[in-house]
Amino acid sequence: MEQKLENLKPSLNKIKKSKKVFVVVAFAIIALGFFIWLILLNLKFNNQVKFEEKYAKARKSLSGFEKIMRDDVYGGKTPQETLDLFIAALKKDDLELASEYFLLETNLEDKNYLTKNKALAALLDFKKQNKIQYIIDLLSRAVPASTSSLYEGDYNFVAYDGKMLVSEINLEFNKYSQVWKIQSF
Amino acid sequence: MNFKKIKIIFLILSFLFIPFNFIFAYNTETHAYLTKEIIDFYNSNFKTASISKNFEDDLINGSRHEDIFPRWMNHFYDPVYDRGLSSIILGNWEKSKDWAENENSQNNIIYKVSYLPGYLLGIFGKKEEQDYSVFTWQKAIDYWLEGRKGEALFVLGHILHLIEDSSVPDHTRNDAHPNDSPYENWTKKYILKNPDIGLKQRLQGKNPISFPNLAEYFNSLAKYANNNFYSKDTIGITGGYKLPDVDYFSVESGVNYGVKTDFEFGDYHLIKTPQKALGVSFDNEDFLKDNFVLNDYWSRLSTKAVQHGAGVVNLFFQEIRRIEASNIESKNSFFANIYEALKNQISAIIEILKDSNNDVSDSVLSIEKIIEEMRKQSVASEDDVEDLEGVVQDFGVAVNKPMILNREVQEKLQKILANLNDLVDELKSFSSVNNSGNQDHPAAPTLVFGGGSPPVQVSENQENSEQNQNTPNDSNSSSSSSSAQSEIAETVTSTSSAENSSSISAEASSTPVVYPNLNFSAIFNSSTKDIFFSWNSLIDASSSTIFIVYEIYDISSSSEMIFETSSTTEFKKEINEFGRDYSFLLSVVDGGNNEVASSSATVSVPEIILEPILTTSTTRFYIVQTEQNSWSNIIGRVAINSFDPDSASFQSFIFQEDFSFNKVVLRFQCGEGCGDTANVRLVVYKDSGNNAPDFSNLLGVAFHYFDWNDIHPAPDQDISFLFAAPIRAEKENRYWFLLDVANYSDARAYFRERGSDWRNALMKGVDVYEWGGRALVPGRAWVLVLLVLADFILTVRLTGI
Known part of the structure; x- marks a missing residue:
């Protein structure tokens, strides 16, 4: 029985090792996905900020227009x-x-x-x-x-x-x- | 969230309640008016799928609603440079044609936030809207398919707004300038309460524009506005655009106009040379600020906007139909799969039964489930039923074979066999009804069973026998025909009637199906050299007209389909072969691609000698009567509700040569006391033969809008009346020009007398008539009394075609 277990050790070690590799690879994939998600999120956020800046500038220009027209008495x-x-x-x-x-x-x-x-x-x-x-x-x-x-x-x-x-x-x-x-x- | 972001949002919120009241395009109420015109034009062209009154407000309000800030920043589309609003000060914004379909853009928080105050105040209605800012083409379709039709049309109104904006030169030439567009300022007078009466006239004889997708509508209309008209800051080549260009110059009343040739509407004033002593002008407004110029712009651009808008509405319903049809198709393929599965399971059992040791319980269970599923549903193709019948017969043979089977299993199989036979019988009973119909129909019929009465089809033979009985001049046969029709009508529904020479099949449905007479007719018009088709509209099984498609086939030659429509019930086809008979078939197909009715018509076209086509050239000349300077004393009135006769100014002309014209220029004079807003109408009539107009023989109508509150025409100012179609006058015949008031801003009757009020040039000598008595009945009645008045100067200018 003991001999049998001894014979199985290398196989069990291999399984343990491959489990570790699997965990590391899975973690790496998840980390990479998360990283890409962060980049996309940041990109989207930056685009939104740029858009809102454009909007605020236009709004400011138009309200400035009204003020100057009002002041032209x-x-x-x-x-x-x-x-x-x-x-x-x-x-x-x-x-x-x-x-x-x-x-x-x-x-x-x-x-x-x-x-x-x-x-x-x-x-x-x-x-x-x-x-x-x-x-x-x-x-x-x-x-x-x-x-x-x-x-x-x-x-x-x-x-x-x-x-x-x-x-x-x-x-x-x-x-x-x-x-x-x-x-x- | 970083500080910058917080700052920006604060900035946005701080501006929230500052109203912006700029005009960058048509005034909001002008949009509402144009949308109403689009609805009317669409309804008149697509009678079978017309938009009901209940939904008109949704469309109109939608078109108003698109105008809020900052949505209008995306209302520009320059087809030359393929860009939206592009400005150093305002930034670069999305093209309107993209904006109309871009849900991502419209979902931006900016548009939601800016919409919120209006929403909260209830100004813009439609409180049930969930998406505060998404009003895209797809959204309109989605709403409609969900059954939220009012909301769908409200969103479609947003799209129409964008289409209408594409007819504004400023919007297609990247020319944004707050409150400072002569065209937009001038057109804002046209609102629902003050329509441009001439617009409907201009639309006569025109059709909605048809394109396969929404973007094409934007391309077409924006290109037309961009290539043919100027905006204030884009005049000439220095404005950044090669087109348009002046074709020739014309001096009218001392004013020099740059004129552009236009074969569709007639030549128009593209630009005016302003009369300035020192040329002190800091913008280009003076080049466009002219009634002739702006009226010419509006008359063309508004017409095109309505034609395109009606086309967009039609495209919307076509899209709905396409999606519905595609859903039905996928449903049909789903059933085909079920039948296939059933046949496979039965075949599997047959195989299993060959070996008594095998267990058939799994297959039995599968078949039971499939049959149960089939019973819940209601559609199968004829071929599937035929296949199934064969398989079930094989199954019966296998089950009834003397074999050593578990008794319980055998009972189950017998039960399934009975079930399957019932199913096949049921399907076959529908099939036999259907097979009695016309086998030549192009569309394969769909069987319908379960929930409702069985479908009915009137056979061709049955119809033909009715047709033979029901000849138009056979009064004796009419009653029997009616009786035969009644029988059919009762078979179809209690309210329907069958038509001569038409086959009618109907889907069983809990909703009554109504198929009125098609009355398909084809009439040859020798003057226009075309065949005019007309027919009655049908409604489909769900009492809707939306999914009915009419197809016309030329069965006298190639049997090809020459016309397909979903909405109109009229069609004109120009023909080239004369001296022969034509036969046509009208096939009516419903949303399930089933032919629900058909009718044929034959027309004999006689031999025709084609006249040489006259070359088109433009002639301008004046008819000037050089007597003493005096004017007519009336324009006229329409006494709709009183016994008083209508009044008008009259003048007749006898032409020395055949002559076609589409423009008449008159002069008006306005004294101190005049003031009103009205549409003045110039009508051309034929002569009755008694030196008086033949009021039943109208040749053309043109309108000119006057606002006498502010505008006082100079004695030498020309006022143009433009006819939508050329009027052809034959030589030595008398034609009458009649001038009156079509309507006033407050819709009241009106009459101005000579003296301090306004007068016109159209009245002279022996042709002078004025109202002089009371009509016998209220309403339109011309009472002509010969008057002799002082002489005056008449200037009538005709523009020939």
Whole structure:
């Protein structure tokens, strides 16, 4: 009997050894799986963080847009009032103030987004060309256009030279600050 | 969770209750209006699968609901650069066509959190929604298959919103600018309470667009909007897109327009050259801010949006049908497997019985279980039954063989044999009923048994005999025919009726099955050179129209299927061969792919000499009457509910040559006192022969929307009326142009008189009529009284085709 057990020892040892190997391999596989899971989880988490950052940035930009629009209070309660204020500023040669009566740039991709830089640059240019008085004269004889408003918040003046239409002057309503702004002339 | 994460979530929560009210696309209520138009157009084209009134609000509310922040960041799709909203300031967002199908994206916490306040406030309804943010195409399908139809259509409304946005140039040209799109600002006047009456007119003669998948709808519509229209900041090649481009320029009332050729709707104003003394303009808005330009944009884009939207709704139901059919197919294959197992077990027993020492108890148990399972179910194919019968016969022979068997086992086997024979008899009884039908039907019938009355099929011979009796001019035979039909009707259901020349089979069901007359007809139209098919709609065994498919076969030539539809009951086929007879078969197939009815029709097409096709060219000319400057004194009114006659402005024209036109330009004048919102209608009638319009002979209608509260047309301003289809005027014939008010914003009758109010150019001389008496009955009645008024300048411009 003892002899038989002795003979079985190597086999039993082999089984014990292979059990150990099995446990080690199983553990390694589980560990590897866990590790991969952690990587994926981290990847997902990072993606989510990036997404939420993008969202927060967009949200901030849009709320910033509203604030800047609300703060843009230069202008009149009627289109005519805004036109008069603009002409008055030009007459005082206060081009910075005059540029404030223009709409803010709303093209998201424009480097002048939410500024009036373009308006100020154009007025300064007209001053160089001695055209400020021409603008004053032109806008002073502007009358409401009969077919101006395409939709709520849109208004047109027209200026004639004799019977000839020389310019349309377009204004838009800033609903955030409740004033009319000059868009073009 | 790290600090950064906590900070971001805090930031999100801090912004939660700041409302954003930007306009980046159609106004929410314009979406609601477009969705209603889509429903109407879908219903008019797919009458047999129309969306009921009960579900309309679900679709409309769904289309409103998609517009909440930040969902709308994913409402852009630029087909040229294959991107969604791509902005330095707002970031890069998902393409709308992906967003519509991406559950993972919509499941993001951001969309759930931002949706929560609206949900809590009950603003957006649908409190039973479990997924606060997932409104995908697949979700809509899932809901429908679960029987949650209202929710399914609510989610489908979200998809329609995205489709509608694909018709906005700004959304397909990556042009986001808060509150600053002339097109979007201009179109927001079109809402449910103030529809664009011209839209339905434009849709006449048009069909829903059909594509095999949702993405194709986005591709098609976005490409159309991108390639043919400008948005404010993407005008010209510097806007980043090669298309569109101006084809030619046209000066109208002193304004220079860039015009684009359009063979579908007629040429349109693509862009206007603004009249600026100094060119001080800091954006491109002036190029688009014009009634002609914006009206031309809207009239095309809204029409396309509705055509695509209706196609999407149809695709949705097609998808449902496909899934249902696939479920039935897999169910059928499941039964085929059961039968196979049964046959195997029986064969095994037969083999076992050859050796009396073997134990058959396991196989006996298996057979008992299979029979039990089969009895619970209800579908088997005819071939399976035939096979089974053969196997059972073999089994009977084996069981009844004198053998040394355990008595208990033998009793069990005898019992199973009896059971199997009953089963086969039951199946065969249905089979015999079914086999009496038309063997030529393309679809193999499915047998149905258990739970309900047996299926019924009316035989071809039976129908033919009825048909022979029921000839249209044989009044004597009509009663007998009716009687025969009644018998059939009683056999099928108590309310159904059988049709001449049609075979009808019905599945047994606890739900009554109603098959009205198909009334399949084919009529040749010599002017359009096509055959017009029409038929009555059927409903399937579950009282639904959703799963019925109509197939039309040309059996006079190749017997090929020429049309397949699930929803419409009309079809036009252009033909090339004349001077011959055509025969067609209409086959109606239900969700189980069974033919439930069929009908044939024959049409004789006479020899036709084809006229040469006229070359298309555009002609513009003015008809100017140069008398004193004076204007008509009415536009008109419709006195729907009173005895007062309707009124309108009239003018007739006699053309010197044959002439087709699709556009008429008139002028209007508005005094101080005018103010209202109305759709003014221009109608073209033929002459009655008595120098008056023939009101029963209408040739075309066009509308122009006016808002006189704000817009006061200048005396020299042209107002365009665009007809959906060209009007062909024959030379030396008189045609009448009639101008009146179609409706007002408050839907009340209306009448403006000369003086301080508005007037129009369409009225002159001997053609002048005005209302002058009372009608005999309330409603539409024209009472013509000749008037002589002062002269005026008439400017009517026709655009020829």
